[in-house]
Each structure stands twice: as C-alpha cells, then as structure tokens.
Amino acid sequence: MSSTQTKDTKKGRFSPKNIAKRIGRFFRDFKGESKKIVWPTKKQVVNNTIVVIVMMLIVGAFIWGVDALMSLLVNAFLKIA
Incomplete structure (x- = not known):
C-alpha cells in the first residue's frame, strides 16, 4: 500500500459518512447552479x-x-x- 493510500484512509476520506456528505454537497451545489441557468x-x-x-x-x-x-x-x- 502506498503512502497516499494510507493517508487517505487515515483521514477517513473514503468512509461511508464522508461519502454521504460529499454526495449531499454535490446535490446542493447542483441545485444552486441549476437556478442560475438562463x-x-x-x-x-x-x-x-x-x-x-x-x-x-x-x-x-x-x-x-x-x-x-x-x-x-x-x-x-x-x-x-
């Protein structure tokens, strides 16, 4: 395992909780950007x-x-x- 993979797993970057937060942030950003469409x-x-x-x-x-x-x-x- 490389050092970057070790750092990512230590930070919890790929934890289910963090992934759920990132998905939620994506949809909030998507909704905000779609309101700007002309x-x-x-x-x-x-x-x-x-x-x-x-x-x-x-x-x-x-x-x-x-x-x-x-x-x-x-x-x-x-x-x-």
Whole structure:
C-alpha cells in the first residue's frame, strides 16, 4: 500500500459518512447552479436553428463544390496518364 493510500484512509476520506456528505454537497451545489441557468426564448431558439441550417447548407455546398472540382481534376489526370 502506498503512502497516499494510507493517508487517505487515515483521514477517513473514503468512509461511508464522508461519502454521504460529499454526495449531499454535490446535490446542493447542483441545485444552486441549476437556478442560475438562463433558458433562451422561443425566438432565440428559432433564430439559432435557422442560422445552423443555413450554415449547414453553405458548408455542404462548399464541400460538394470542392469534391466535384477534385473529381474533375482526378479524372482529367487519369485520362492523361
């Protein structure tokens, strides 16, 4: 057993009572943090969704264009070779 394991068990870090306290503290902290959440409005959600869809279409069109160009270049190279 290493010295750190000996120190942890001596302090009672892994005792059932200490674990229960840590779990309770976790849920209290979780409740406090969840009260700080600011949910977006319906308008914000719709706007963000539209932005994401438009960006997906733009990026998709760009990738399609690059793919088509590369395909033409590879086919032209293979015809020459």
